[in-house]
Amino acid sequence: MPKATNADDSEPSDGVQIDLISGERMDGMATMEKIRMILDGVHDGNIVILEEGLTPDEESRLIEVTMAEISPDEFNGIEIETYPKSEARDSSLLGRIMGSDKVETKLTVIGPANQIETLHKDETLISALVSRN
Amino acid sequence: MGLFTELKDSISRVTDRLFSEQEPKRIGIYGPPNAGKTTLANRIARDWTGDAIGAESHIPHETRRARRKENVDIERNGKTVTIDIVDTPGVTTKVDYEEFTDELDEEDAIRRSREATEGVAEAMHWLREDVDGVIYVLDSAEDPITQVNTMLIGIIESRDLPVLIFANKTDLDDSSVKRIEDAFPQHTTVPLSAKEGDNMDEVYDKIAEYFG
Numbered sequence A: 001m002p003k004a005t006n007a008d009d010s011e012p013s014d015g016v017q018i019d020l021i022s023g024e025r026m027d028g029m030a031t032m033e034k035i036r037m038i039l040d041g042v043h044d045g046n047i048v049i050l051e052e053g054l055t056p057d058e059e060s061r062l063i064e065v066t067m068a069e070i071s072p073d074e075f076n077g078i079e080i081e082t083y084p085k086s087e088a089r090d091s092s093l094l095g096r097i098m099g100s101d102k103v104e105t106k107l108t109v110i111g112p113a114n115q116i117e118t119l120h121k122d123e124t125l126i127s128a129l130v131s132r133n
Numbered sequence B: 001m002g003l004f005t006e007l008k009d010s011i012s013r014v015t016d017r018l019f020s021e022q023e024p025k026r027i028g029i030y031g032p033p034n035a036g037k038t039t040l041a042n043r044i045a046r047d048w049t050g051d052a053i054g055a056e057s058h059i060p061h062e063t064r065r066a067r068r069k070e071n072v073d074i075e076r077n078g079k080t081v082t083i084d085i086v087d088t089p090g091v092t093t094k095v096d097y098e099e100f101t102d103e104l105d106e107e108d109a110i111r112r113s114r115e116a117t118e119g120v121a122e123a124m125h126w127l128r129e130d131v132d133g134v135i136y137v138l139d140s141a142e143d144p145i146t147q148v149n150t151m152l153i154g155i156i157e158s159r160d161l162p163v164l165i166f167a168n169k170t171d172l173d174d175s176s177v178k179r180i181e182d183a184f185p186q187h188t189t190v191p192l193s194a195k196e197g198d199n200m201d202e203v204y205d206k207i208a209e210y211f212g
């Protein structure tokens, strides 16, 4: 699988890399592959945007792995923002009967905690400040 | 409710339990750091067993290990509901040891943050494997709509666990229970002050109703 890396490997650029990852690309991946891809990106200082987000179980594991990787002065963890789930769809009886976590898709933004700060969030908008460093 | 009478009855209640089919339900107390989880766990434990569960602190991440109090018998309307209380470290997606350097020296701050990260991982694990119900504690003076709260409630819902939301710190001027009810309309919100002991009767009624 090609890994998303800085196009210019020679000089670290002073920009912020943003990886937009399609639902299609995530579909074929196992939970730990997804988590690795996200955290590798975040460790490199990238902002990772997932078109379809993660399932609650994957989110729970992402928190767990993130905690294991936090290290003083190197990595403080992640900032993660998703749109609140739309109730009507998620907890619908049909959705539950079908047992599908994938009924909902929720755009998810993940970045290094020390570089991304959420300025504002509501049902339809996420506004974040991203700093370099 | 007469704790003294409670104690006198405890022997017969132990006997009852020996013959009851049901294992105590394990109730996890979750929520963000500083919401008052340990204060609540201690109050429940003190009210029904006479002793506490762990240290409360204004410094976040005082609770770095999930702590358990077993066989807490809560008596409601002549019936006894037995629960194990699990007080968990506050869940977060980030821990910066520099948050602690105001109050602790660097070495202790680093140790505290390392323990905090282990504790959060452990709390997530408990949620996936080991709890039968959840009390989600929020500081009602703070905005409840945070990513961690939304994500955690989503995780809890996906596991189909019974959940009660506790709007704690109603004694504070800025407290707004409505803000919490509006944020999580799909769940029952119970207002309380764990510190002052306000509204504990409703707290125990709801615990018995949801987790009994």
Ligand SMILES: Nc1nc2c(ncn2[C@@H]2O[C@H](COP(=O)(O)OP(=O)(O)O)[C@@H](O)[C@H]2O)c(=O)[nH]1
Pocket (backbone or CB within 6 Å): B031, B032, B033, B034, B035, B036, B037, B038, B039, B040, B055, B056, B057, B058, B060, B061, B062, B063, B090, B168, B169, B170, B171, B172, B192, B193, B194, B195, B196
């Ligand atoms: N005003 C007020 N403060 C509270 C209440 N419950 C807890 N606190 C305080 O909030 C801080 C954090 O409490 P703690 O139980 O350690 O929170 P935890 O991190 O969620 O376990 C402590 O200073 C408590 O005294 C309450 O009902 N009202």
Ligand SMILES: [Mg+2]
Pocket (backbone or CB within 6 Å): B037, B038, B039, B055, B056, B062, B063, B088, B089, B090
């Ligand atoms: Mg605590």
